[in-house]
Structure formats: C-alpha cells, structure tokens
Amino acid sequence: MTPLLPEVTDAIVKEHGLKPDEYARILEILGRKPNLNELGVYSVMWSEHCGYKHSRSLLKGLPTKGDKVLQGPGENAGILDIGDGWAVAFKVESHNHPSAIEPYQGAATGVGGILRDIFTMGARPVASLNSLRFGSLEDPTVKRLFSGVVKGIADYGNCMGIPTVAGEVVFDDCYAGNCLVNAMSVGLCRHEHIIRGKATGVGNAVIYIGSTTGRDGIHGATFASTEITDATTEKRSAVQVADPFMEKLLMEATLELIHNDLLVGIQDMGAAGLTCSTCEMASRGGAGIEIDVTKVPQRENGMSPYEILLSESQERMLLVAKPGCERKVHDVLAKWDLHAATIGTVTDTGKMVVKEAGKVVVEVPAESLTDAPVYHPSKSEPASFKTHRTFDESKVAVPGDLNGVLLRLLDDPTIASKRWVYRQYDHMVRTNSLIRPGSDAAVLRVKGTDRGLAMAIDCIGALCALDPYEGAKAAVCEAARNVSCSGATPIGVTDCLNFGNPEKPEVYWTFERVIAGLGDACRALGVPITGGNVSFYNENPTGAVDPTPVIGMMGLFEDVSKRATQWFKAEGDAVYLLGSLQDSIGASHYLRVVHGLKTGKVAEVKLDLEVSVQKAVRVLIQDGLAQSAHDCSDGGFAVALAECCFTGQTHEAPSLGVQASLPGEGRVDGRLFGETASRVIVSCKPGDAAKLEEKARALGVPVAKIGTVGGDRIAVKGYLDIPVEKASEAFFGAIEKRMS
Amino acid sequence: MKFSVTVFPGSNCDHDCETVLRDVMKQPVEMIWHKDTDLKKPDCVVVPGGFSYGDYLRTGAIARFSPVMRSVADFAAQGGLVIGICNGFQILCEAGLLPGALIRNRGLQFICQNVWLRVEDNRTLFTNACEKGQVLKIPIAHGEGNYFIEPAGLERIEGEGQVVVRYCSPQGAVNDASNPNGSLHNIAGIRNARGNVFGLMPHPDRSGEEPLGSADGVLIWKSILNSLAVAK
Numbered sequence: 028m029t030p031l032l033p034e035v036t037d038a039i040v041k042e043h044g045l046k047p048d049e050y051a052r053i054l055e056i057l058g059r060k061p062n063l064n065e066l067g068v069y070s071v072m073w074s075e076h077c078g079y080k081h082s083r084s085l086l087k088g089l090p091t092k093g094d095k096v097l098q099g100p101g102e103n104a105g106i107l108d109i110g111d112g113w114a115v116a117f118k119v120e121s122h123n124h125p126s127a128i129e130p131y132q133g134a135a136t137g138v139g140g141i142l143r144d145i146f147t148m149g150a151r152p153v154a155s156l157n158s159l160r161f162g163s164l165e166d167p168t169v170k171r172l173f174s175g176v177v178k179g180i181a182d183y184g185n186c187m188g189i190p191t192v193a194g195e196v197v198f199d200d201c202y203a204g205n206c207l208v209n210a211m212s213v214g215l216c217r218h219e220h221i222i223r224g225k226a227t228g229v230g231n232a233v234i235y236i237g238s239t240t241g242r243d244g245i246h247g248a249t250f251a252s253t254e255i256t257d258a259t260t261e262k263r264s265a266v267q268v269a270d271p272f273m274e275k276l277l278m279e280a281t282l283e284l285i286h287n288d289l290l291v292g293i294q295d296m297g298a299a300g301l302t303c304s305t306c307e308m309a310s311r312g313g314a315g316i317e318i319d320v321t322k323v324p325q326r327e328n329g330m331s332p333y334e335i336l337l338s339e340s341q342e343r344m345l346l347v348a349k350p351g352c353e354r355k356v357h358d359v360l361a362k363w364d365l366h367a368a369t370i371g372t373v374t375d376t377g378k379m380v381v382k383e384a385g386k387v388v389v390e391v392p393a394e395s396l397t398d399a400p401v402y403h404p405s406k407s408e409p410a411s412f413k414t415h416r417t418f419d420e421s422k423v424a425v426p427g428d429l430n431g432v433l434l435r436l437l438d439d440p441t442i443a444s445k446r447w448v449y450r451q452y453d454h455m456v457r458t459n460s461l462i463r464p465g466s467d468a469a470v471l472r473v474k475g476t477d478r479g480l481a482m483a484i485d486c487i488g489a490l491c492a493l494d495p496y497e498g499a500k501a502a503v504c505e506a507a508r509n510v511s512c513s514g515a516t517p518i519g520v521t522d523c524l525n526f527g528n529p530e531k532p533e534v535y536w537t538f539e540r541v542i543a544g545l546g547d548a549c550r551a552l553g554v555p556i557t558g559g560n561v562s563f564y565n566e567n568p569t570g571a572v573d574p575t576p577v578i579g580m581m582g583l584f585e586d587v588s589k590r591a592t593q594w595f596k597a598e599g600d601a602v603y604l605l606g607s608l609q610d611s612i613g614a615s616h617y618l619r620v621v622h623g624l625k626t627g628k629v630a631e632v633k634l635d636l637e638v639s640v641q642k643a644v645r646v647l648i649q650d651g652l653a654q655s656a657h658d659c660s661d662g663g664f665a666v667a668l669a670e671c672c673f674t675g676q677t678h679e680a681p682s683l684g685v686q687a688s689l690p691g692e693g694r695v696d697g698r699l700f701g702e703t704a705s706r707v708i709v710s711c712k713p714g715d716a717a718k719l720e721e722k723a724r725a726l727g728v729p730v731a732k733i734g735t736v737g738g739d740r741i742a743v744k745g746y747l748d749i750p751v752e753k754a755s756e757a758f759f760g761a762i763e764k765r766m767s
Numbered sequence: 768m769k770f771s772v773t774v775f776p777g778s779n780c781d782h783d784c785e786t787v788l789r790d791v792m793k794q795p796v797e798m799i800w801h802k803d804t805d806l807k808k809p810d811c812v813v814v815p816g817g818f819s820y821g822d823y824l825r826t827g828a829i830a831r832f833s834p835v836m837r838s839v840a841d842f843a844a845q846g847g848l849v850i851g852i853c854n855g856f857q858i859l860c861e862a863g864l865l866p867g868a869l870i871r872n873r874g875l876q877f878i879c880q881n882v883w884l885r886v887e888d889n890r891t892l893f894t895n896a897c898e899k900g901q902v903l904k905i906p907i908a909h910g911e912g913n914y915f916i917e918p919a920g921l922e923r924i925e926g927e928g929q930v931v932v933r934y935c936s937p938q939g940a941v942n943d944a945s946n947p948n949g950s951l952h953n954i955a956g957i958r959n960a961r962g963n964v965f966g967l968m969p970h971p972d973r974s975g976e977e978p979l980g981s982a983d984g985v986l987i988w989k990s991i992l993n994s995l996a997v998a999k
Contacts, residue, residue: 178876181877182877185818185877185908185910186777186779186818186821186822187779188778188779188780188782188817188818270821271818271821272776272777272818272820272821272822272823273821275776275777275779275818275821276776276777363776364776449879450876450878450879450880451876451877451878451879452877452879453877453879453908454879455879455906455908455970455973455979455980456779456780456783456908456973457782457783458782458783458786458787458972458973458975458976458979460979461978461979463980472978474786474790
C-alpha cells in the first residue's frame with residue numbers, strides 16, 4: 028500500500044516549479060485542491076519543455092502550410108508528401124541539459140527519443156542527423172563532453188541500424204557549461220500507414236509496451252526547463268539510461284502493429300512519460316483515458332503512482348488497439364519478446380483518470396493538461412547590439428600572410444573536417460546513402476523509386492548573437508543552400524530553437540527577432556515548418572548561450588541520379604562563382620579566429636538573390652552542367668574553394684588543385700574570408716562553360732569564371748598559394764590531433 | 768540459387784543482405800527468424816551484421832544459442848555454404864564454426880569507412896570470381912573487428928591458407944597503416960578448414976552498386992553463385 032499523500036502546501040507547489048498564478052489556475056480548473064499526484068502531473072505538463080508557455084504565442088506566426096504538408100506541427104513529427112505514395116516524417120529535438128550532465132546517456136537517449144517520434148507516426152527511420160555545440164575544444168572538460176556525446180549518438184544509432192548521415196559541430200565559448208545536443212531523425216512511410224497519437228473509441232484497450240518503468244528520469248521535463256547551476260549536476264537521476272537494443276525491438280514491433288492495421292493511435296513516452304502520452308492522446312482524440320498504475324510493468328518494487336506517472340524510463344510506448352485487435356497486438360509483442368500490458372481503456376469523460384488498484388489517485392480534465400498557460404514576457408534589445416552594428420571594420424588590419432590565415436581557418440575545429448565524428452557513426456547501413464557525410468548535404472535514395480531525399484542541419488549561432496533577425500534568415504538560407512547544392516529542392520523545415528532564459532527581456536527579444544527571421548526566410552524559399560522543439564533556459568553561471576535556431580532542411584529529388592557533391596571532379600574543369608563576393612568581414616569566423624573579435628555588422632541576406640542562386644544551382648545540376656557545387660559559408664570563399672579540392676572524403680581519391688583569381692573589389696580579407704550569403708562555387712566540363720554562363724545569366728544570377736581545376740596547389744592569383752596536401756592535412760587533422 | 772538470411776533480434780544488416788541478393792544479384796531470398804529451425808532449403812546461408820541481442824555480454828555470444836544457429840551448424844556440417852558478415856562473422860566465431868575471435872578495435876572507436884582488401888586466395892568458394900591479389904574496395908562498420916587468435920591457431924590458419932582477405936592499401940600493400948582495427952596479420956576474412964564457411968568483417972552487402980561507393984562486393988556474391996552452379 029502506498030502511504031498517505033502529503034498535503035499540498037505552498038512549499039511543495041514551489042518545489043514543483045509552478046508559479047502562484049499557475050497553481051491558482053489549477054484550483055480553478057479542478058474546483059478543489061489537487062493531490063500530490065495531480066500536482067506532479069500538472070507540473071510536468073505545464074513545464075516549459077512540454078507546455079511551450081513562453082514560445083507558443085510567437086510560434087503561431089511561422090509558416091506551416093504547403094501543398095506537400097500531410098502533417099504539420101502538433102504531432103510527434105511533421106510529414107511531407109514526396110510522391111509515388113511515399114511520405115517523409117522528420118523532426119529535430121534537443122537533449123541539451125541531460126547531455127551537459129551525463130554526455131553519453133544524455134545524447135544516446137536524445138537519439139532514442141527522436142527515433143521514437145518518427146516510428147510512432149508509422150514511418151521507418153532511415154537517417155539520423157545531429158547538431159552539436161560545445162565550448163572551446165582546448166578545454167579538457169569539453170573534450171570529455173564532446174567524445175561522450177559522439178559516442179552516445181554513435182552507439183545508439185549504430186545498434187539501431189539507422190545511418191547517421193549528416194550534422195554539424197560548433198565550438199564556441201558561449202556553450203561552455205551548457206552544450207547543445209540536437210538530434211534529428213528522418214523516416215519513410217507509405218501514405219496509408221501514417222498514424223497519429225490519438226485515443227478514440229470508447230472501450231478500446233490502452234496498451235503499454237516496451238521497457239519496464241523505473242525511477243529514472245523523474246521530472247526530466249521540469250529539469251529541462253530550468254537553468255543549469257552547480258547544484259543541477261547533482262540531478263543525475265533526472266537523466267535517463269539508454270537501451271538501443273530494446274528500442275530496436277520496439278521499433279520493429281511498432282511498425283509491424285501499424286502495418287497490420289491493428290491500432291487506433293500510438294504515442295511514445297518521452298518527456299513526462301506516461302503522463303504526457305495519456306493526456307495528449309486523450310486530448311487529441313477529444314476523449315478521456317482511464318488507467319491503473321498497478322498494471323504498468325515495473326522494474327523496481329514499491330513505486331508510488333507519482334513515480335510511475337512521472338518516470339521517464341526510455342523505450343516505452345502507449346497505444347490504443349482497434350476493437351477486437353487486442354489479442355493480435357499481444358501476439359506481435361510476444362514475437363519480439365516485449366513487455367505488453369493492457370493498463371486501461373478509452374472513455375468519453377474527457378478526463379485523465381488514474382487508479383491504483385481500483386482507487387482513484389488522479390482525476391483531471393485531459394485537455395487542461397495540454398493547454399498550459401501562455402506568457403508574453405517583456406523584451407528589450409540588448410545594448411551590445413548597437414556596438415556590433417556600428418563596428419568599424421577599417422580599424423582591422425589586413426594580415427600580410429594570407430596563406431597562414433587560410434591554414435589557421437582550416438585548422439579551426441568549427442570549420443575543420445568532422446571525420447573524427449562521422450567515422451564513428453555507421454552512415455551506410457540500409458544501403459541508401461548516395462552522398463555520405465562530408466559534402467554540403469547527405470543524399471539518400473528511396474528504394475523502388477527514382478526519387479531521393481537530401482538533408483542538412485545548420486545554424487550559425489554567432490551570427491544570431493550579433494543580429495538575431497539576419498542570423499536566423501542566414502541559418503534557413505544556408506540549410507536550404509546546402510540541400511540545393513546537392514541538386515534537391517528544399518521542401519520543408521524542422522527547427523530546434525535553443526535559447527537562454529525567456530524570462531530575461533534581452534533573451535526574449537532575441538527569440539522574437541529569430542522567429543521573425545525564420546518566418547521571412549521560410550516564406551521566401553517556400554518551405555513550411557512542420558514541427559520542432561523549443562529549448563529555453565540554456566544558461567550556465569556565465570550567461571546565456573548564443574541564440575541558436577538549428578534548422579533541419581528536407582530536400583526532394585524527383586530523379587536522384589541528377590545529384591552533385593561539393594568536390595571538383597577532373598583536371599581542366601572550369602570553376603565559376605554564382606553570386607558575388609563582398610568586401611565585408613563583419614561577424615565572420617575570420618574576425619573571431621584571427622583577430623579575436625566576435626562582433627561586426629551582419630550583412631543583410633537578400634532573399635530574392637538567395638532564391639535565384641539556389642534555383643540556378645539546381646537547374647545547373649539537373650541539366651548535367653554542374654560537375655560540383657559547394658556553398659561558401661564558414662570561412663568564406665577561400666575555405667569553400669579549398670574544400671572543393673579535398674576530393675576524397677576519406678582520401679579515397681587523389682586531391683585536385685585549383686588555379687583561381689579573386690573577383691570583386693575592396694579589402695582582400697573580406698573577399699577571401701567574409702561570410703555574406705548567397706554564393707556557390709560550381710565546376711563544369713570545359714566544353715560546357717559557355718552553356719553554364721548563359722543559363723546562370725538567364726536565371727538572373729551573377730556568374731563569374733574564377734579559374735580552372737588542376738595541379739597540386741590551391742592558388743588564388745596574387746593572394747594565396749599553398750599545396751593541397753598541406754591544406755588537406757590541416758583540415759582533416761584539426762580535430763583528430765586535439766582528441767588524440 | 769536460394770539464399771536464406773538469418774534474422775536475430777538486433778540484426779540490422781539483414782535488409783542490406785536481402786537488397787543486394789534480391790535486387791542486384793536477382794536471387795530468391797528467405798528471411799529466417801531466429802526462433803525458427805527450418806532454413807527453408809537454401810543453397811547458401813547468410814548470417815548478417817548488426818547487434819544481435821544488443822551485443823550485450825559479448826558480440827555474438829548470445830546469438831550462437833538461438834535455435835536457428837543449430838540448423839546453421841547442421842547445414843555447415845553437411846557441407847552447405849555459409850557466409851557471416853560483420854556481426855555474422857563474430858557469431859560464427861562464437862559458435863565455433865570459424866576459429867579465432869573479434870575483439871575491440873585497437874583505437875577503441877567504432878569505425879565506418881571504405882577499406883581495401885587483398886584477395887589472398889582466389890580458389891575459394893567465396894572468391895573464385897576475383898583475381899589472386901586483386902584489391903577490393905569494401906566498407907567496414909564495426910567497433911569490434913580486431914581479429915585475434917592464439918599463436919598456434921594463427922600459424923595453423925596461415926599454414927592451411929585459411930586467410931581469404933587482408934586489409935591493404937589501395938595499391939595492395941599489406942602493412943600497419945592499412946590495418947584499420949589492429950587485426951593480427953591484417954586479417955579481414957577467413958574460411959574454415961573445409962572451405963564451406965567464410966566470415967569477414969567488411970560488408971559485401973553494402974558494396975553491390977557503384978552509386979553506394981563501390982560494386983566490388985558483387986565479386987563475392989558472384990563467386991558464391993559460381994560455386995553453387997558447379998556443385999549442382
């Protein structure tokens with residue numbers, strides 16, 4: 028028997044992270060005092076992590092509609108139509124706080140959680156991506172976090188047999204003490220197999236499957252909604268433990284249940300565990316749910332209803348069976364040797380009722396749990412922004428040794444090759460990976476069709492720190508440009524918005540500006556946002572992280588045989604620049620790495636030009652004219668040109684050199700290393716040069732011949748001249764040497 | 768020719784094997800669940816890669832006790848062709864169908880990349896479509912592919928010519944620089960003494976089509992088809 032529940036006091040309310048007016052609202056909803064179980068249930072569902080209290084009002088302004096959208100925000104994942112009866116489900120989610128405390132388990136369970144979001148929609152996960160941010164790689168603590176996170180992601184994805192095909196890793200002091208770990212998953216399904224997380228049909232069985240419930244992860248969602256302090260490092264019990272083998276069985280069993288048409292609805296138990304899955308399913312179905320916690324499979328003795336409801340033990344799902352299918356559901360689960368228990372039924376009361384051996388221990392309106400309070404915090408522009416905007420670049424001297432600058436940038440861990448990372452990820456399993464990690468975007472084929480998917484994940488937090496509106500536009504455009512450089516058309520976005528404490532006016536101001544930038548860029552590019560995640564309270568004792576809106580971009584090929592990588596293909600090919608070089612160095616990596624200045628004016632992203640450049644790249648690839656395409660981003664034109672030369676991502680082919688000239692006017696370091704948007708380096712066969720120029724001009728895009736592929740040096744006439752091998756060693760060795 | 772691919776809980780390259788055999792090699796394929804003992808009369812059994820039983824305890828250590836493995840052992844004892852890839856190689860070693868063991872990579876990290884293999888013997892049932900000394904480009908994806916065997920065993924398998932493929936440079940040089948995981952003598956794949964069981968860490972199932980980066984794996988599958996055609 029469970030001992031009597033303690034009386035809910037103001038102190039207990041506060042301990043649960045609920046504000047006095049939030050508690051007052053609970054009293055109003057229930058018309059009585061909640062018991063401790065009910066208080067716990069409200070506290071997790073109304074946490075920032077589950078309730079989106081500070082973000083919901085602004086998120087409404089984002090574009091979410093489009094003719095390919097089969098499922099927009101509000102479900103476990105967004106879904107887009109990709110033709111031939113196929114659909115792609117995809118979503119990105121953060122697991123920042125758990126990873127900062129326990130990097131291996133935190134990152135692993137982050138991957139597990141996002142994979143469940145995909146297969147719970149009826150889609151088979153076919154690819155994973157991730158976006159990681161840490162403090163400086165010179166710091167031993169960062170090395171430990173970095174290697175732990177990468178190993179956690181690798182072990183989970185590799186065991187699941189889902190290739191990790193793309194990602195980004197950024198090192199910046201602002202993330203010291205609060206690393207960001209954003210995991211994205213992509214799945215494929217037939218239209219007829221799409222299923223949603225809703226409970227309908229009075230009397231239908233509610234079935235629990237997967238791992239047993241333990242005491243791990245209790246209040247994980249609440250933990251994710253507070254700042255990390257020295258005291259939080261003791262909150263390890265709020266971090267869950269990963270079991271990828273269990274998840275693999277759960278995935279196979281779930282897909283078998285869905286494909287055999289045995290279910291009404293299904294949802295994974297992620298944040299807020301059993302509580303969230305029951306009330307969200309009931310709320311979406313406009314129904315009620317009644318469960319008995321004594322029927323939940325438990326891994327520990329003596330767990331109270333409170334603990335069972337709030338546990339975030341991993342690898343669990345809740346499903347509602349179709350009438351008469353309960354037996355068949357249990358048969359499928361027995362085949363996979365999985366725990367399954369019928370723990371309740373769907374009702375028409377609209378209430379979430381939890382019993383313990385028949386006695387009611389929770390009784391609340393299901394919908395009230397999914398309708399958390401909405402806040403409109405005050406906002407103000409941080410004073411530092413004006414100094415960034417008015418930074419005088421002319422005071423920065425142009426270095427004499429530009430070769431040295433290029434080598435230094437190639438050796439910067441944020442710019443350098445991430446081979447040390449992706450070599451630990453199985454990126455080939457399932458034999459769909461046509462373009463593997465290392466190029467601008469990963470490309471997968473869709474077996475049985477001519478189609479393919481391109482995907483990339485990007486953000487330049489440093490730009491958002493200096494100008495959140497332009498920075499957000501730049502993030503969307505870069506992710507889309509990466510996809511376009513593979514030849515695919517961008518069709519949709521999932522976003523993970525990582526910010527500091529929204530109750531700080533300066534943080535909330537940046538959040539609002541980022542949302543505005545995301546919306547404008549997505550509308551210009553015609554890509555809807557189909558889902559994502561907001562992660563606030565990313566702070567450490569020294570302050571908030573840079574505003575970091577991570578963009579996961581999905582691209583579609585009608586014919587995946589028409590694709591391109593970023594690498595030059597043959598001696599003698601002509602090299603062109605689409606777009607034009609500016610002489611600004613503001614907000615560049617170059618300014619940070621070489622001059623130690625994180626400041627400057629962020630150049631406006633001209634969305635019309637961006638749209639034209641991307642269209643031109645796609646047309647040139649689809650027409651077979653472009654042999655390679657690579658966008659200029661971190662490190663600018665010079666770094667992009669060097670990267671085109673590193674032909675073999677694992678030294679499988681000899682590298683090629685390039686003889687180039689530098690277009691544009693004005694300061695040379697700006698043209699070489701500046702980071703304005705909308706620029707792509709393409710190469711073509713010598714005989715196609717005239718056609719390429721003509722086509723680009725017809726599409727209204729500035730195009731300039733800049734050189735020829737060949738030799739064994741990276742040479743920009745008058746400014747740069749270094750052996751490819753030397754540059755390549757710096758680029759591939761940067762992270763390896765720091766981690767050895 | 769009919770191929771039967773075993774499926775353990777945690778197998779994840781079963782799909783890769785099925786795809787290359789059915790779609791590229793155009794052969795019928797049966798998937799055999801680990802609880803079944805009927806192999807469905809195959810001409811060749813494939814034990815695929817993955818993380819059978821999560822590789823908890825030790826890679827392949829639990830899978831060898833699966834009901835299907837008794838049938839695989841019987842099939843091998845009757846002279847049937849068995850190929851184990853990656854985790855499948857580990858399982859065949861654990862089951863005693865091949866000598867030696869696979870231990871943690873010397874760098875302690877999981878490695879996924881293309882490697883080059885030198886064909887040491889092209890008279891085997893699994894390599895007869897290759898030239899002797901031919902260099903194949905085939906990917907690896909494993910954390911525990913470091914081939915180990917005690918000195919007497921090593922001498923025996925080398926003496927009997929049981930080493931079928933070794934890690935090498937793109938030019939075919941077998942040296943430490945081309946050894947991705949620390950395997951003794953750069954051993955990437957071995958056969959049993961009788962010659963009908965073959966295990967290797969690299970993935971011929973993932974290198975069956977040029978768009979995937981290499982089609983060299985086809986030579987392994989072609990060799991098996993050649994051997995089966997001769998036997999029939």
